[in-house]
Structure formats: structure tokens, C-alpha cells
Amino acid sequence: MGEKAVLHRKDQVWYYTFPLLSETGLTEHAFSTRKGGISEGCFRFMNLSARSGDSPENVRRNLSIFCEALGWDPARIVASNQTHSTAVKEVTEKDRGRGVFLPGFTEDADALITNTPGLILMTFYADCVPVYLLDPVNRAIGLVHSGWRGTFGRIAQKTVEAMEERYHSDPADLLAVIAPSICENCYGVSEELYLKFDEAFPGASVAKQRNGRFYLHLQQAVKETLMESGLQEPHIADAGLCTCCNSDLLFSHRASKGKRGLLAAMFSIKENHA
Numbered sequence: 061m062g063e064k065a066v067l068h069r070k071d072q073v074w075y076y077t078f079p080l081l082s083e084t085g086l087t088e089h090a091f092s093t094r095k096g097g098i099s100e101g102c103f104r105f106m107n108l109s110a111r112s113g114d115s116p117e118n119v120r121r122n123l124s125i126f127c128e129a130l131g132w133d134p135a136r137i138v139a140s141n142q143t144h145s146t147a148v149k150e151v152t153e154k155d156r157g158r159g160v161f162l163p164g165f166t167e168d169a170d171a172l173i174t175n176t177p178g179l180i181l182m183t184f185y186a187d188c189v190p191v192y193l194l195d196p197v198n199r200a201i202g203l204v205h206s207g208w209r210g211t212f213g214r215i216a217q218k219t220v221e222a223m224e225e226r227y228h229s230d231p232a233d234l235l236a237v238i239a240p241s242i243c244e245n246c247y248g249v250s251e252e253l254y255l256k257f258d259e260a261f262p263g264a265s266v267a268k269q270r271n272g273r274f275y276l277h278l279q280q281a282v283k284e285t286l287m288e289s290g291l292q293e294p295h296i297a298d299a300g301l302c303t304c305c306n307s308d309l310l311f312s313h314r315a316s317k318g319k320r321g322l323l324a325a326m327f328s329i330k331e332n333h334a
């Protein structure tokens with residue numbers, strides 16, 4: 061098996077791509093790191109959302125630096141409106157720039173789907189689980205923000221269902237990448253939450269006990285959800301990178317006790333595919 065995530069360094073900007081997606085030749089995508097931006101303090105350096113409390117000017121400058129390194133026009137981006145809901149929002153050409161240069165969505169949108177080439181979907185993270193979904197047959201994509209609430213509510217499944225409905229996607233064709241997020245060793249939770257997940261995801265691979273403490277393996281919960289939705293196991297790649305274990309490189313809510321910026325997942329269908 062090859063690597064699940066590749067770290068790139070372009071000028072000062074460091075970012076990840078995922079071979080499962082790159083190898084199709086159908087997408088442009090990236091997952092940001094903290095390296096390469098101009099923000100300071102707990103936001104250093106590449107903070108990509110003003111919702112963290114950083115100045116909008118810094119965030120705008122960071123986004124511009126990030127997009128320049130990748131050769132992308134930031135005007136192509138449409139950003140989520142994340143509220144830890146399980147709401148899936150279809151976006152099209154008319155949404156270009158929303159949440160970046162134009163006002164964002166007022167309704168919940170923790171997952172975005174599109175089949176418009178060139179539109180860049182953007183979602184934000186600091187420990188929650190990012191899920192990239194690609195339908196290589198119908199050329200459609202989904203990008204999912206799955207924290208514990210979204211994972212418990214099976215937002216990944218809702219996104220697969222939305223892609224079936226809107227784009228006639230067959231789940232057996234879908235490719236999925238689970239991007240950097242908090243790992244099962246770092247994600248200690250209350251007994252109450254442990255019990256909730258133990259009931260929703262039985263089998264001890266998601267809700268775990270160690271030394272009298274309680275942990276969740278969110279990536280495994282997302283993977284099980286995707287397989288229940290009809291995805292094939294070889295079509296699911298977990299990047300295997302923890303935001304909290306790697307908090308010098310990645311923003312982590314846990315590692316920073318809530319004082320942090322936000323990473324971004326970006327995902328688009330290439331405009332000129334071969």
C-alpha cells in the first residue's frame with residue numbers, strides 16, 4: 061500500500077494531498093497546515109477562518125498566499141457554514157465566492173456537494189474529521205465536516221445519499237479520504253458520550269476504554285458509516301494523521317485548549333480533465 065497522504069512544500073506553504081484522489085486525475089484538492097501564513101499568536105501561521113477570532117485581514121491574506129502557492133483563484137471558493145449539524149448543501153456556479161468574498165450561507169451546511177467543475181469547496185477543522193468524497197464516474201464531489209456530533213448523526217452517510225439523489229452516484233464507485241483529525245489516543249471523552257457511541261457503533265472498535273478512561277475513534281466510526289452506505293473498503297483511505305499529536309504542524313482544539321486557528325480542506329473537480 062502506498063502513502064495515504066503526501067506533504068508538499070511550495071514556497072513557505074505546506075499542505076497535504078491524498079494519492080487516492082490525485083491518482084484519478086479528476087480533482088484539485090489540498091488540506092492546509094499551519095505553515096506559510098502571516099497570522100500570529102495562537103493563530104500562527106496559516107489560519108484560514110476568521111471564525112477562530114483572528115483578524116479578517118490576516119485570514120484573507122493567508123487564503124491569498126495559500127491559493128497562490130497552489131495556483132488557484134480564491135474567487136472560485138465556496139465555504140461551508142459549519143454548525144455541527146448533519147445538513148448537506150448542494151452548491152453550484154451561482155454560489156462561487158460565498159463565505160469568502162460574498163456573504164456565507166445562513167442555513168446550516170456542514171457538508172457541501174457539487175458537480176460544477178472548477179468550484180472549490182472549502183470546510184474548516186481543528187480536530188474534527190474531514191471527509192473527501194469523489195464520484196469518478198459522474199464527476200461529482202462531496203466534502204464533509206464530521207465532528208463527534210456529525211459523526212454520531214452519520215453526516216457522511218447523508219452526504220453519500222445526497223450524491224446518489226443529485227448525481228446518480230453509485231456508492232460502490234465512490235472514493236473517500238479521511239483527512240487529518242484527532243486520533244483515538246488523544247480523543248478522551250465523557251462516559252456519557254462513550255456510552256452514546258458504544259450504542260450507535262457497537263463492536264468496540266469506535267468507543268473504547270483504557271485505564272478507566274473513555275475514548276472515541278472517530279475515523280473508524282466514519283469508515284464504518286461509509287461502508288454501511290455501500291462504499292468498498294479499498295476505496296476508503298484514512299490519512300492516519302492526528303491533529304493533536306502533530307499540533308506544531310496542524311491546528312488542534314484539544315492540544316491548544318481551544319486557542320487555535322482553523323485548517324481548511326479544499327476540493328474541486330478539475331475544469332480541464334483529459
Ligand SMILES: [Zn+2]
Nearest residue numbers: 243246302305
Ligand atoms: Zn493523537
